[in-house]
Amino acid sequence: MLNTQRSETGSSNNININEGIVLEFTNVQKIFSSGRLETHALKNISLGVKRGIVTGLIGPDGAGKTTLMRLAAGLLVPDSGQIMALGMNVSTDYLAVQASIGYMPQRFGLYEDLSVQENLDLYADLQGLPKNSRPDRYEELMNMTGLAPFTSRLAGRLSGGMKQKLGLACSLLRSPRLLLLDEPTVGVDPLSRRALWDIIQHMIKEEGTSVLISTAYMDEAERCEEVVLLYEGKMLGNGTPNQFKKDLKGKSYTVSVSGMKKREIQEKIAAYPSVIDAVIKGGRIRIVLDVESPPDIEQLLPGAKVISIEPTPPSLEDSFISILPKRQSKNERKKTDKKPARTINRDHFENSGENVIEATEVKRRFGDFYAVKGVTFEVRRGQVFGLLGANGAGKSTTFRMLCGLLPASEGTLRVAGANLRYAPAAARSRIGYMSQKFSLYGNLSVKQNLRFFSSTYGLYGADRTERMEWALDEFDLSQLADSNSMDLPLGYKQRLAMACALMHNPEILFLDEPTSGVDPVARREFWSRINSLAEQGVTIMVTTHFMEEAEYCDRLAIMADGEILALGTPEEIKAGQKTSDNPEPNMEDAFISLILGKENKNS
C-alpha cells in the first residue's frame, strides 16, 4: 500500500526525508549476465541510509559495493526491488535524482587534460550552478580542499590525493543533499585521507549533507556512524560500529611476549582453533578469540615468556574478520602442516648478516627533476623491507631502479651480489617482480599465465610442470586453473600475480603496492604468504599505503620528495616521533608527523 502511494506521488513525495531516510533499498536484486554466465551482484538488499550522517559501505572486493553505488545514482537499473533516493524513485525519476545528488566514481571522473578551474567550470555548467553564486562556491571549495594555489594546473599533473580532492570538490559544487563516494581513498596517502574526512565532516555539519561512502579501510569504517557490511552480494550486517562490536566484547586482547620473533608468535597463535584473528599492532600481538575468556598463553605458546596480557576494546576489523566466512582456513592449516619440512631457520640468515640489496647514494634524474635524491639503505637476506610514502615520493622510481628496469643516474646499486650498472640481466634472473597493476594476461587462463611466465624465466618440461603444480596448490588456485584471469576477483588476481612472480624461485621478491584496494581478509592471507616466504629465506621488498602493514615489516624506509625521511624498524621509527602530546604514536601518526616536519622545514 505504502509503495503504490509513493510511486503515484512521484518526485514531489517527501515522506522519506521527513522520516530521516534519504536512500532506501527495498528487496533490490541485480544480475549481470555475459553470455551464459550470470553473476548475482546484489541479492535481495534492503537498507536505509539516514539523513545527516556518514554511512559506510564495507566489504571485500566483488561484494557489490560499486554496483550498489551505481544503482543508487541511477546508473544501473535493478532487476527487481525498488530504490528511493530523496523521496524519488531512482528507476523512473533518475534525472531528478541525479540533479540533487553528488557522486564521485572510483576514478574521480576528472578530465586530466583540463585544468583544475576548467574541471570545476565544466561540472558547474553541467550541474546548473548559477553564475553569480560560482565565485563564492569556488573559493569555499578550493580553500576547503587546499587546491586554491593550483587552480591553473592540469588535473593530470595533480598527485593522487589532490585528484581525489578535486573530484570531491566537483561533486560538491551544488551542495548535494546526498553524497555518494565510491572508494574515494583507494591508493591515497594517509595525509590526503585525513583531509578528505575533514571535508566530509564539514559538509555534514555545515550543509546537512548525507553521505554514503564505500571503503576498504577499516579505520575509515570506524569513523562512520552507520556501517553496512556486504559480502558476495548479500548484506551480512547493518548497524552502528558499536553494534557490530558488541558480540566481541571481552574477546580481544593484546599480548606482549619476549624471546620470540613477533611474526613467529603471530603465526603460531593464528593457527590455534579458538583464535579468530591475530595481528601485529604497535609492537604487540593483538588477538581475537571466539570465547569470552583471557587466552591461555601457556597453551597457545608453550615455553614463551609472557610479559603482559591486556584486554583491549574490539575494533570493527575484528568484527569484520569474525563475520566473514573464512575462505582460507583450509589452506592455512594445510600450509602449517607442511611448514616444518621446508622452514629454514630464519636466524641463520639474519645472523649471517649478508646484504642482498645495497643502495648507496642512488639518484635518479628526469630532465632537471630529481625523482630520487640520493637514497642509501641495505636489506638483509630473509628480511621484509617496506617502502612507505605518499604518491610521488619516489617509491616506484626506486623500485624500478632496484629491479633493473631503470638505470640510476648516480650512485651504486647491488642486488643479489650483482652490480646493476654492469650486470642487470644477472640480477634480474634472481628477482621476482609484481607490479601494481598485476601485469597478467586477462584473456589467458590461470594455467596459461603461469605457463607463460615460467617460460619467460626459462623453465621447461618437468621443472615447469612441477612448479606450476606448486603454484596452483600453494596459492589455492587449482579450482580456477582454467578460468580467464580477467574474470577472477581482485584477491585471486593478486595471488596469481604473486605466483607468476615466484615461478622461478627468486631470491628477492619486489611487490609494488600489492594490497591496494584489497580487503582485510585477502590482506591477511597475503601477509601470511609473505611471512612464510621470508621464513624460507626469500628477501621481500614491498611498497604500501597501509600504515598497519608497515608494522609487519622487519625494517622500513619512509620516503617523501625523493628522500628517505626515516629508516629503521617500525619501533625505532615510531619512537623517533614521540612528542609530549602523543607519547605513543602509531605508524600513521609517525608518518604524518615526519611528512609535516619535512614540509615545515621546506617552507
Added chain:
Amino acid sequence: MRMRGLIRKEFLQILRDPSSIAIAFLMPVVLLLLFGYGVSLDAEHVPVAIVVESPSPDTANFTSGFYGSRYFNPITVFDFNTAEQKLRSRLVDAIIYLRGDFTRKLRSPGGAQIQVIINGADANNGRIISGYVQAIWSKWLENIALAKGEQVNLPVNVEQRVWFNSELRSKNFLVPGLIALIMTLIGALLTALVMAREWERGTMEALMVTPVKMREILLGKILPYFILGMGGMGLTVAMAVLLFDVPIRGSLWVLFITSSLFMFAALGMGLFISSVTKNQFVAGQVAIITTFLPAFILSGFIFDIGSMPWLIQMLTHVIAARYFVSILQTLFLAGDVWSVVIPNCLALILIGAFFLGLTWKRSDKRLG
C-alpha cells in the same frame, strides 16, 4: 549552459591533445601532399627501349615520333638482348622492336612488322602504354601517306575530346576524393576515439550522474567535431585550389551542404562505433576497418567502382564515402549536376540518419 560547458570542454581537450590536432590538421596536409605530389596515375615519360637492328632513315623517321612525345622517354639500343635485360630489370616499361628487315619489308607488299612488348605487371599502366604506342604508330602512318602525296581516306574518323578534365590530370580527381578521406578520418575515427576515451577514463560515469541528458552529451560531441571536420575540409579545399590548381566548377554552397551531410554520416558512424566498443583501442581498429579503409578502397576515390566485380560493387552501396566521392568529383570537375548530386545526397542522409538514430536509441543514461 550545460551544452556550452560540454562544447567548451571538448574544444579545450582538442587543443591540448596533440594527437587529435595531428589527426585533424597534420594528417590532411600530409595526405594531400602525398597524393598531390607523390601519387600520379598518369603515364608520362614512360621509359621505353627501341631496338633498331639496322638503322636507316625509315627507322629514324619512326623513332622520332617517340622522341618528340612527352609520354615517352625512349632510349635506342641495337640488339634485342640489351632491351630485354632492361625490361627485366625494370629500367624500361616497354620494348619497341624494329627488326633488321624493317626498311626492306616496309616497301614490300606484305608490309613491315613492329613488335611491341609491354610490361603488363601493372595492368592499368600497360594498357595506357599500349594505347600511346598505337597513337604514335597511326600518326606515323598518316605522315607517310601524306609524304607520298596520298590522301588518307579512312571511312570513320575519331575526333577525341576529353571533357571535365581535359588535361587528364589525375590530381584533378584524386584531390577531391581526398576530401572524403580526410573527413572520414576526422568524423569517424576521431569521434570514435574521443567517445571511447570518456568510457575508458571513467569520466562518462561522472558525466552521467549530473543532470545532463544523454542527447546533450551526444550533441556535445557532434558539434565540436563537426566544426573540426568542416575546418579540415576547408583546409583541404583551399590547398587543392591554391596549391594544386584543381578547378571548382560547382558552387561553394552546394559543396558546403553536401559536405555537411557527409560529415553527419561520418560522425554517426564514429559515435555508433564507440558507443558499442567503449574502448579506445578497439574503437580505433573498428573505425579504421569499417570506415577509413572502405573510404580509401571502395569509394571510387582511386579504384573505379565500375570495374569491380558485381558483389563488391553491391558492397560499395553501404559505404557513405562512395556517394560523397562521386558528389565531390562532380562538383569539382563538372559543376552542379543535380542528377548526380541529389541522389547521392539522399543516400548520405539515409546513412547519417541510420547511424545517428541507432546511436541515439542505444544511448540511454545507463552503464550496464
